[in-house]
Amino acid sequence: MNVDTLISGAILITMNEGREVFMDGAIAITGDRIVAVGRREDVEAEVTPRETIDGRGFVATPGFVNTHVHITEPLIKGYTPEALPFDEGLMRWTIPLYEGQTVEEQGVGARLAILSMLRTGTTTFLEAGTMIAFDEIMAAIEGTGIRGRTGRWTLDRAFDPAQDQAGLTETAASALAEDVARYPDDGRLIAAWPNLIGHQTATDELWRRAKAIADENNLGISAHMGPASNDDAWYRANEGHGPIEHLDAIGVLGPNINLVHMVHISAEEVPLLAKSGTNVTYCPGASLKGGYGGSAIGLFPEMYEAGVNLALGTDGSDTHDMMRMITTMAGLFKDARMDTHQFPAHQPLEMATLGGAKAMGLADQIGSLEVGKKADIVLHDTNRPEWRPLNHPINQLVWSADGRGVHSVWVDGVRVVDAFRCTTIDEPALLIEAQAAGEANIARSGLPLLCAWPIIQ
Numbered sequence: 032m033n034v035d036t037l038i039s040g041a042i043l044i045t046m047n048e049g050r051e052v053f054m055d056g057a058i059a060i061t062g063d064r065i066v067a068v069g070r071r072e073d074v075e076a077e078v079t080p081r082e083t084i085d086g087r088g089f090v091a092t093p094g095f096v097n098t099h100v101h102i103t104e105p106l107i108k109g110y111t112p113e114a115l116p117f118d119e120g121l122m123r124w125t126i127p128l129y130e131g132q133t134v135e136e137q138g139v140g141a142r143l144a145i146l147s148m149l150r151t152g153t154t155t156f157l158e159a160g161t162m163i164a165f166d167e168i169m170a171a172i173e174g175t176g177i178r179g180r181t182g183r184w185t186l187d188r189a190f191d192p193a194q195d196q197a198g199l200t201e202t203a204a205s206a207l208a209e210d211v212a213r214y215p216d217d218g219r220l221i222a223a224w225p226n227l228i229g230h231q232t233a234t235d236e237l238w239r240r241a242k243a244i245a246d247e248n249n250l251g252i253s254a255h256m257g258p259a260s261n262d263d264a265w266y267r268a269n270e271g272h273g274p275i276e277h278l279d280a281i282g283v284l285g286p287n288i289n290l291v292h293m294v295h296i297s298a299e300e301v302p303l304l305a306k307s308g309t310n311v312t313y314c315p316g317a318s319l320k321g322g323y324g325g326s327a328i329g330l331f332p333e334m335y336e337a338g339v340n341l342a343l344g345t346d347g348s349d350t351h352d353m354m355r356m357i358t359t360m361a362g363l364f365k366d367a368r369m370d371t372h373q374f375p376a377h378q379p380l381e382m383a384t385l386g387g388a389k390a391m392g393l394a395d396q397i398g399s400l401e402v403g404k405k406a407d408i409v410l411h412d413t414n415r416p417e418w419r420p421l422n423h424p425i426n427q428l429v430w431s432a433d434g435r436g437v438h439s440v441w442v443d444g445v446r447v448v449d450a451f452r453c454t455t456i457d458e459p460a461l462l463i464e465a466q467a468a469g470e471a472n473i474a475r476s477g478l479p480l481l482c483a484w485p486i487i488q
């Protein structure tokens with residue numbers, strides 16, 4: 032069989048049905064697909080490659096799937112003070128800084144987020160449904176070579192009774208329908224989803240309309256829920272039951288729904304998620320930094336036990352390195368429950384690959400190194416201190432390595448990272464643009480640089 036590219040001699044963590052790990056493996060790519068994968072000897076006997084890449088010294092994994100990221104936020108990284116209640120940090124710092132960005136600055140931020148994802152092995156992302164200048168950002172990220180699903184900043188609840196509730200719902204639902212029509216999931220790398228901001232901001236009517244759009248077009252919906260106790264409190268006060276019970280009651284849960292954070296939910300709600308096939312994305316980094324209580328009250332071990340599909344996200348602006356999320360997830364509940372059986376290394380790795388693929392409705396396309404799947408492949412350089420001696424590829428991938436060891440990345444069969452450099456983005460130019468855009472954004476906000484220590488200019 033003639034193939035385009037053969038990666039030969041790498042250690043393969045396939046994530047296939049049997050979770051086989053080949054210590055001397057090979058992967059053949061033709062076009063956008065994996066056409067052979069397995070023991071090096073077997074694959075080499077089967078294929079005639081146009082190009083051969085020496086994979087010795089590398090561990091190959093499927094590309095990571097980040098199922099919760101705000102791609103237009105990275106310019107504000109580090110600026111919001113840590114020691115604030117959830118609402119105050121969001122309302123007084125993060126949102127004003129974010130809304131104060133020009134469209135051009137948001138585009139620079141989005142490209143920076145994508146660079147940061149590709150360079151650390153993320154090949155597919157699910158954006159949080161918070162892109163304000165939707166068309167401009169879709170244009171800015173075109174050609175970056177990453178796979179993604181995005182959503183417009185969408186909410187409709189009239190918290191002020193003077194507002195026209197029906198009008199707000201109609202505007203929001205129409206915008207979602209238009210986005211999906213203009214950026215269809217027709218084989219292109221980046222498509223629109225009818226995402227909602229979530230929390231308490233979408234009415235039942237908007238949830239139903241978004242769900243209908245998703246169902247009709249074979250898409251999904253991502254929405255925030257329960258990072259803090261206020262979502263649960265609001266639903267109980269206004270609807271008489273918890274948020275998941277409510278979404279179940281109005282008939283919008285299902286395998287194409289991705290609910291994000293999900294720390295403050297009740298034990299009674301876990302079976303509703305499992306029964307409906309609803310996906311849950313946890314963002315351990317955001318949870319730790321924001322003091323959400325994931326380790327104290329999070330029911331993630333119970334969700335896993337109940338068969339809920341779990342995935343991982345990086346959330347906001349601080350880091351886009353999914354390998355740090357995998358490590359954190361592997362440790363958080365061992366410590367919280369004082370039980371080393373919680374989330375053994377291979378489980379968070381599943382969450383960041385197969386779990387994410389399923390949450391995005393792409394389980395037949397991505398998430399593993401298997402024949403017929405998209406060639407979304409990451410090579411981790413093992414000639415680095417964290418990988419030597421190489422005793423156990425999975426444990427070291429999860430506990431020793433991080434995204435800085437990612438040497439090469441293919442998305443859809445295209446090599447988008449080569450020798451630690453992105454091939455689709457001019458990195459030095461983008462970093463200069465990002466510095467200027469970040470400084471301008473902060474200067475306009477008037478928000479002070481708060482630091483425990485004196486900052487001497």
Ligand SMILES: [Zn+2]
Pocket residue numbers: 099101159255346347
């Ligand atoms: Zn978020």
